[in-house]
Amino acid sequence: MRAFRYRLKAALAQAGHAEQALQLELARRERELEQVNRRCDALRQAQAALWARLRGVLDGSANRGELVARLLPHELQAELERVEAMLEQVRRLRETAEHGVGETRGRLLEAARSRRKFENHRDRLSRDHRHSELLKETKHLDEVGAAPRNRLPGGAMR
Secondary structure (H helix, E strand, O other), rough: OOOOOOOOOEEEEEEHHHHHHHHHHHHHHHHHHHHHHHHHHHHHHHHHOOOOOOOHHHOOOOOHHHHHHHHHHHHHHHHHHHHHHHHHHHHHEEEEHHHHHHHHHHHHHHHHHHHHHHHHHHHHHHHHHHHHHHHHHHHHHHHHHHHHOOOOOOOOOO
């Protein structure tokens, strides 16, 4: 029986490598998104703490001198504005990261489909080859079995 050789083996390997590269890229992008989400959470916590400090100073519950009470709300307000600006930047960064993750997932899905298409093609050709070889072998065995047994080598009859 002749061995099966898939001629598009290199294309299948390339599709597999492309899929693996996209898996690595997706993992990297997901880590980046996780880091951005952690930064966003930290900024929200800082924002909440600043709001609490600002409310404490403005309602007089903070025990401070008159000068500090006049200056501190402005400083807190400026810090709060800086945190809010940073939070907006992180939100935009998160949107970009989420878009990148979604795009990479789509490309990974396409790469997996491409690889699977090559694998299905290889499997179908292998199955057809095996079937063809079995038919040839069966035909050969039928011919050998159908040959008259009473003939001597050289075609003479017994």
